[in-house]
Amino acid sequence: MDNATVGKHPCPECGGDLQWNAAKQSLACPYCGTIVPWSPAQEALGEQVVELDLVSALAQHPSDQRGYGGGGERREVQCQSCKAISVFVDGKVAQRCEFCGSPAVIDHESLGDAITPQSLLPFKISDGQVRDIIRKWYGTRWFAPNRLKHAALTDTLKGVYLPYWTFDAHVSADWTAEAGHYYYETESYTENGQHKTRQVRHTRWEPAAGSLRHFFDDDLVPGTVGVHANLLEQIGQFPTTSDLKPYSPEFVRGWIVERYQVDLRAASVLSESSMQEQTRSLCSAQVPGDTQRNLEVDATYRGRTFKHILVPVWLVSYTYGSRSFQVLANGYTGQLAGERPYSWVKIFFAVAAALIAAVVVFGVLGR
Ligand SMILES: [Zn+2]
Numbered sequence: 274m275d276n277a278t279v280g281k282h283p284c285p286e287c288g289g290d291l292q293w294n295a296a297k298q299s300l301a302c303p304y305c306g307t308i309v310p311w312s313p314a315q316e317a318l319g320e321q322v323v324e325l326d327l328v329s330a331l332a333q334h335p336s337d338q339r340g341y342g343g344g345g346e347r348r349e350v351q352c353q354s355c356k357a358i359s360v361f362v363d364g365k366v367a368q369r370c371e372f373c374g375s376p377a378v379i380d381h382e383s384l385g386d387a388i389t390p391q392s393l394l395p396f397k398i399s400d401g402q403v404r405d406i407i408r409k410w411y412g413t414r415w416f417a418p419n420r421l422k423h424a425a426l427t428d429t430l431k432g433v434y435l436p437y438w439t440f441d442a443h444v445s446a447d448w449t450a451e452a453g454h455y456y457y458e459t460e461s462y463t464e465n466g467q468h469k470t471r472q473v474r475h476t477r478w479e480p481a482a483g484s485l486r487h488f489f490d491d492d493l494v495p496g497t498v499g500v501h502a503n504l505l506e507q508i509g510q511f512p513t514t515s516d517l518k519p520y521s522p523e524f525v526r527g528w529i530v531e532r533y534q535v536d537l538r539a540a541s542v543l544s545e546s547s548m549q550e551q552t553r554s555l556c557s558a559q560v561p562g563d564t565q566r567n568l569e570v571d572a573t574y575r576g577r578t579f580k581h582i583l584v585p586v587w588l589v590s591y592t593y594g595s596r597s598f599q600v601l602a603n604g605y606t607g608q609l610a611g612e613r614p615y616s617w618v619k620i621f622f623a624v625a626a627a628l629i630a631a632v633v634v635f636g637v638l639g640r
């Protein structure tokens with residue numbers, strides 16, 4: 274697949290470069306407004322989402338791997354404060370870091386060492402929808418500074434594609450363990466000179482063995498450094514099977530793309546240990562009986578493949594005092610998670626008002 278020819282779908286009316294429009298859920302021309310539905314026919318023309326072989330990719334030298342292709346101007350800048358690298362395709366390069374608000378952004382030389390995303394999940398939640406979600410969220414945050422509200426509802430709201438890795442693998446595992454079966458015996462004992470009986474639980478241990486076959490499909494590992502990890506966990510899952518589209522510059526043009534900094538090797542190690550953990554608990558669930566011990570798992574992983582994908586988030590970042598805060602929304606489901614400082618001004622007035630009220634109440638009662 275030649276990168277230069279992928280994703281060239283100019284506007285049929287004026288020939289302009291199309292962009293993904295979240296509100297209309299289709300490609301749109303930013304110059305003349307023409308809407309061009311994403312047709313499944315394009316996917317049928319060989320632009321399917323493909324899985325890549327992990328073993329051969331890891332054996333490749335990083336410099337052999339292709340950069341973000343697809344034609345078009347592309348620039349990368351790195352933030353000197355939070356280290357996030359933003360990629361801009363055919364777009365204006367931001368003067369401030371999208372992730373922490375720092376103005377210390379410098380050009381980043383890409384050296385062609387980045388793996389092209391195979392696919393992406395286009396934005397489903399539009400900026401209008403996410404502003405409503407944030408407005409409601411802000412309304413329930415007492416003592417949040419007005420600056421947060423201002424930041425959330427103005428143009429500091431940014432649509433960002435975050436880098437993720439997904440891994441597939443077939444596992445076959447043999448396991449052995451000791452399965453424990455509970456049984457009860459009646460024991461008699463003497464208490465204060467009285468004869469009594471009680472039920473006592475015992476465990477009978479028996480050897481057990483079995484085997485497991487399982488397919489891991491799209492095990493996700495985030496490659497972002499720009500977004501705070503605790504927020505990422507809170508905004509929920511990104512569906513990676515149904516709505517994934519083959520990567521094409523139309524989808525990212527006008528949006529910001531974060532370049533991954535957890536590389537394929539590091540991500541594959543993380544995924545491997547996560548799969549091992551899951552394999553172990555799947556085997557553990559097969560052990561019969563009431564309890565178990567000495568579980569040994571011998572697992573083989575075959576057909577390991579990966580994809581580099583982009584997923585959509587809406588991000589508000591702002592600084593308050595010396596700290597940087599983020600509000601993050603899942604660009605597919607709208608699920609929101611946010612950090613916020615407490616406004617000491619608002620707290621001061623709230624406490625003062627409570628004290629005045631108390632004085633008045635006690636003053637009245639005291640008469
Ligand atoms: Zn046009």
Ligand SMILES: [Zn+2]
Binds near residue numbers: 355356372
């Ligand atoms: Zn930054």
